[in-house]
Amino acid sequence: MTGRGAIVESQTDVLIIGAGAAGLTAALAAHEAGASVRLIEKQDRLGGTAAISGGVVWLPDHDQMAAQGKDDSAADALAYFLSLDHGEMDEAVLGAFVTEARQMLSFLTGIDAIRLTMMPDYPDYYEDRPGAKADGGRSLDNDLFDFTSLGEWKDRVFQNGPSPRMMLRETPLGGGSGVVEPTELQQRTDRDQRGWGQALVGRLLKACLDRGIEPDLGCGGYRLCIENSRVTGAIVERGDQQEKISARQAVILATGGFEWNDALKHAFLRGPLDAPASPPTNKGDGLKMAMAAGASLGNMTSAWWVPTLAVPEAEWQSGEVRNMPVLIERTLPHGILVNRDGKRFCNEAANYSALAGAFHRFDPATYDYPNLPAYLIFDSQYRERYPLASFMPGAPLPDWVAQADTLAALAAKIGIDAQNLPVTVNRFNDQAEQLDDQDFARGKTDYDRFYGDRSREGGAATLGTLTKAPFYAVEIKMGALGTNGGPKTNAQAQILDVDGQPIAGLFGAGNVISAPTGSVYAGAGGTLGPALTFGYIAGRAAAKRINQ
DSSP states (O other), rough: SSSSSSSEEEEEEEEEEEBHHHHHHHHHHHHHOOOOOEEOSSSBBHHHHHHHHOOOOSSSHHHHHHHTTTOOOOHHHHHHHTTOOOOOOOHHHHHHHHHHHHHHHHHHHHTTTTOOOOOOOOOOTTTTSSSOOOTOSSSSOOOOOOOGGGGGGGBBBOOSSSSSHHHHHHHGGSSSSSOOOOOHHHHHHHHEEEEEHHHHHHHHHHHHTTTTTOOOOEEEEEEEEETTEEEEEEEEHHHHHEEEEEEEEEEEEEOOOTOHHHHHHHOOOOSOOSOSOOOOOOOOHHHHHHHHTTOOEESSTOOEEEEEEEEEEEEOOSSSSEEESSSSTTTTEEEEEEETSOOOOOTTTTTTTTTTHTTTOOOOTTBBBBTOOOEEEEHHHHHOEEEEEEEEBTTTTTTTSEEEHHHHHHHHHTTOOHHHHHHHHHHHHHHHHOOTTTTTTTSSSSHHHHHSSSSOOOOGGGGOOOOOEEEEEEEEEEEEEOOOEEEEOTTTTTTEEEOOEEEEEEOOOGGGSSOOTTTTTOSSTHHHHHHHHHHHHHHHHHHGGGGG
């Protein structure tokens, strides 16, 4: 039957819901294991959070490290994570990530679905812990990808803004200069060569298309079909038509997190998440499907936290203000973070995910979060040398950046304590002159200095006085790259029920599941490494049943 309200029926071996990095990888793994695959996506473009990300992938014990003389092992990676564990990790699931990551990379590289190059100097975020690699090597960057090779699909990859024509390792975020010769840049533009997450998703998509796997876009309204306690497919909506897709072997959930769903955030997260940096399509579709199927949940209070800056000039296509991760701006000399009392409350250069602990400090006396909102305070030395978001030195700043000739006047403008702010800045200045932050130890680690001013040595890369008027301030909110809680899985990526048993026919990968690494963001690419690996595990495990 066809027509409004009618249900069209179809069949496949493995149905994958969500066409981001995890879903695309799962599709490839299932296909190469002999399964027929159906890959569906609710949006009119695919790639999701991965497509707009930096695209860096954190992987332990890979061949490029060995080739450059860097020692690593799955045991080192396991020790690293367990040294940071607060009870939220399942060691078997974590072990599946650190041992299967190498196989995943070999698999995707072997079918030309990924091309990664190690960023040799990018340190792990907790470099003092057992198994950490302070000298880097586990973070890998995408080589450029030619989008013209996608044909009509080149415009169906999600993006918001200009296409990135650099590899991340060429930019300050990856330790580069941010400069590419104009002729080379023009050639990249002419060829539509893209880096970052665009390259990651583009190359995964090309590998799918080469195998006849064409994602079905605009398929939403998901409802799982469950028969005799087994997930047997899903009913989806496309326009005014419903389709029942039967999955002979399995359904794989790869729909992303729930950071744009207010009800789910309020129900689960430990503290405010007001300004997500991910696309506003991440509304918990997979989480709700898993809960309806009786899934056990894990790590629900956490997220891949990151401080963010709302840029009113930049909006998503659906109209929401886009929030930019604040990675570099808070680590540069001549700037500090303060709370509403005009006081510093953290090491501004600490890794962004762990920094949420400072933002989420709860004061029982006031029953409030004293470090939210926070403000980045910087002076004219900063303004003359460094960009703020997309506003380069010397360019006019927008009205939402407060400016004043004195610190007290600046405090009054943004509504924070006007007596404390000058005192805070004076104390910081004294310590910055000595390159010794006695309050929060900023500048002590390689990571602290990595995002700083690399033209300066040692602590001077991140420590510098605020002395030159006028002074500036922008509000910094608590955001996230995505949530990292969801249905629990076992080491085979099978989603577990409330009794810890696999739900027959249901698998998961990416931000929709309880993260294999718990709440620990290991280093640059700490979300995509597990997402790709569990996409690979899920696709392969789901397809294996066909050959039994």
